């Protein structure tokens with residue numbers, strides 16, 4: 110009977126009927142279940158698409174309504190089961206207590222393949238990084254080079270912007286500054302990204318292209334991007350080209366460094382680095398010279414390490430500085446307190462050694478907590494994914510299994526009333542200071558900006574050094590005025606950029 114009826118109807122009417130049916134069904138289902146509806150067949154896709162432009166706010170609403178943890182189901186054919194959580198007890202469990210059960214997952218490995226596979230040797234990578242980053246020669250080199258870059262790169266551009274009343278995109282400037290600085294301290298090579306004519310350099314462009322493809326791989330089904338990769342078309346073509354540029358550049362730098370080390374080691378007066386300290390690659394090579402093992406393919410180990418430092422450190426530091434100055438522009442009383450604190454210490458940036466920098470930095474308590482407060486509200490890494498290896502029950506009571514991915518949403522976590530109090534959305538550095546005047550140390554599983562547990566950010570101190578030196582310089586010389594009417598919105602990317610940049614005017618004192 111139904112078949113007969115269909116014969117009398119056109120396909121157009123059938124499709125219309127089906128759409129109306131799905132619409133009516135979905136509408137009544139939605140009324141019953143609210144915003145977080147997992148629709149039959151399409152999962153939460155409609156809510157995600159509808160709220161795409163305000164995805165960060167959507168997640169805040171959802172986690173708040175569901176006691177800090179909720180399940181996102183994707184369309185049935187994607188087999189997407191994401192458990193989104195901002196619950197600190199879950200973070201503590203997954204990132205520390207039961208860390209072994211929560212690797213990055215094979216999906217992560219595939220998407221981020223350009224960084225190299227460290228799943229077997231990540232502990233070794235960390236041990237080496239720890240030893241090198243903690244080396245006094247590296248810290249000395251870092252401080253020297255950061256000041257040099259501020260002096261020769263940042264200040265001339267800010268002075269010109271101030272003299273000519275130019276509008277500048279401060280985020281672009283900070284990212285260029287972070288890029289050059291990281292390149293110098295890692296490889297002792299300044300690519301010159303931060304100079305007056307703001308050039309586009311192939312290596313820096315290739316890094317941005319690779320990041321764009323990584324975002325793309327997060328949003329399209331795996332089979333689609335893998336097919337494109339196989340055909341060598343679209344975004345995947347761009348990825349392949351970026352990969353080659355990145356490899357040529359990094360391997361070129363490694364080989365120059367090797368020659369330099371070789372010449373140096375022939376001399377009887379061999380010493381690591383020079384009077385300014387030593388860059389990261391030199392220290393790695395010196396560790397190997399002293400017997401440290403980095404596997405049969407030493408250059409590949411170094412290439413992966415260098416690229417990870419660029420990928421992990423450049424955009425994050427640039428974004429953190431941009432959000433910091435944005436928050437200061439909205440909260441002049443905080444700016445005033447930082448200036449007041451800076452006035453209490455006597456500093457001459459032409460005469461700062463690594464030791465005196467650390468001494469100064471230890472005195473700048475308010476500056477330190479203001480940076481943490483900005484990272485709480487605008488964490489440069491806004492989410493982090495883990496995949497359970499075995500079935501487990503989280504402290505929140507949720508059961509997880511290997512078919513699921515767990516997403517920590519750090520942006521939402523910093524804006525939860527139940528975690529940070531009623532004033533959680535306000536920029537209040539004072540919340541990090543105890544009545545005794547000392548810093549209140551929040552557990553890292555509650556403040557996840559630098560991650561927590563065995564895979565905490567290895568560049569944390571390095572990024573704080575770069576940020577503090579930059580902020581001290583800018584605040585004591587310039588007023589940063591955001592251009593009126595320029596929209597400031599967080600991007601929906603792997604790094605929390607300002608989507609439209611940070612247009613500002615610079616006024617020098």
Ligand code: HEM
Nearest residue numbers: 418421422425426429489490558559560564566567568572
């Ligand atoms: C404000 C700046 C920064 C923030 C907020 C930040 C945050 C993070 C976070 C959240 C992770 C964990 C990522 C994950 O597990 O997926 C991470 C890892 C890492 N970060 Fe940072 N980072 C910053 C700057 C830097 C800098 C400047 C460097 C070095 C140049 C760096 C090097 C690393 C490395 C090597 C890892 C991997 C550690 C591991 O997996 O064992 N980071 N960072």
